[in-house]
Amino acid sequence: MKISTVDELPKFSDWPAILLGIRPQPTIEQSPNLLEKFKQNPGSRLEDVDRWAAGAATNTLASVDQHIVEMTPEESHEAYIAFIESALVPRLPATALVEIGRGYGSVILGLARKAAFQDIPYFVADSTPTAPELAGLIAKEEGIRLTTGSANLSSHPVTDLEIPDGALVYTAYAAHHVETLSDEFIEGIKALKPETVVHIEPVYEHCDPSTLLGLLRQRYIEACQYNRNLSTILHHHERLGSLEIIQESRPGFGPNPLLAASVIAWKPRG
C-alpha cells in the first residue's frame, strides 16, 4: 500500500477526464457473468468470485479517510469488508443480520467469517433475479446458512423476507442506486421492525465542495445519476419524529475514491 494523491486519479480511471468533458461518458458497463463462471468452475470459493468481480487491474486507488491510497484489489476488498465490519459491530447484538441490495453476497459472506457475526442468522435480498442464485451457491460452498429473497428499496415493505423483529439491517452501495429516495424507503425499512439500520453509502450531501476531490465526487454522482438525498431524507424523518440518527460519519472508505462511503446509523421511532 502506498499513499497517493488526487493528482494520480487519471492514471487509474477515465472518470476525471470524463467529468472534465475531455472524454465522452461510456454507456453502462456490462458486468461479468459471475453466475455462469461460478457454475463452470465447480468448487470455487468466495475469494474466486471476488477476484473475478475485481477484473484484471493489478493496482487500484482507494480513499481511506482523507487519504488516497494505492493498493491491490485484494487489499481494497479486505479494507472494504473491514470498514463495514467496523460500522456494524457497535450495533450488535441483534436478532439477525440483514443486507438489502447485496449483489452476489460478497459483504455478508465476508462478515459471516468474522468472530463478531457468529451465531446470528443471515438474510439477504436484492432487486435482480440472478443475484440470489449466485449468493445461495457461494453460501452453500462456504457452509454458511443464508436466507435469500427479493427487495426493492423504493417499496413498502422493502423486502419479502420474513425477518425477526430487532434485526440489524444495512445497505452497502445499494441505496446510492436510487437517485431520489422517497418516504417509502424509510417506511419500507421500518416495516421490518429493525433494532438499528446502518447505511454504508456514498452520501452526496457529504461531498465537500471546498475541495477538488469533493467537487469531483459531486459531479461523479450527478453524472451517474446516483442518490443525492440520503442524509436529507433521514434528517427530515428525524424532525418528524419517525427515527433517530445515532451516527453520521463523513466518507471513511471508498474502493473508488470518487465514490467513498459514509456511515449513517438510525433507529426507528414513533
Ligand SMILES: C[S@@+](CC[C@H](N)C(=O)[O-])C[C@H]1O[C@@H](n2cnc3c(N)ncnc32)[C@H](O)[C@@H]1O
Ligand atoms: C454495487 S452493488 C453492492 C452489492 C453489495 N452490497 C456490496 O457492497 O458489495 C449494488 C446492489 O444493489 C442492488 N440494487 C440496486 N437498486 C436496488 C433497489 N432499488 N432495491 C434493492 N436493491 C437494489 C443491485 O442489484 C446490486 O446488487
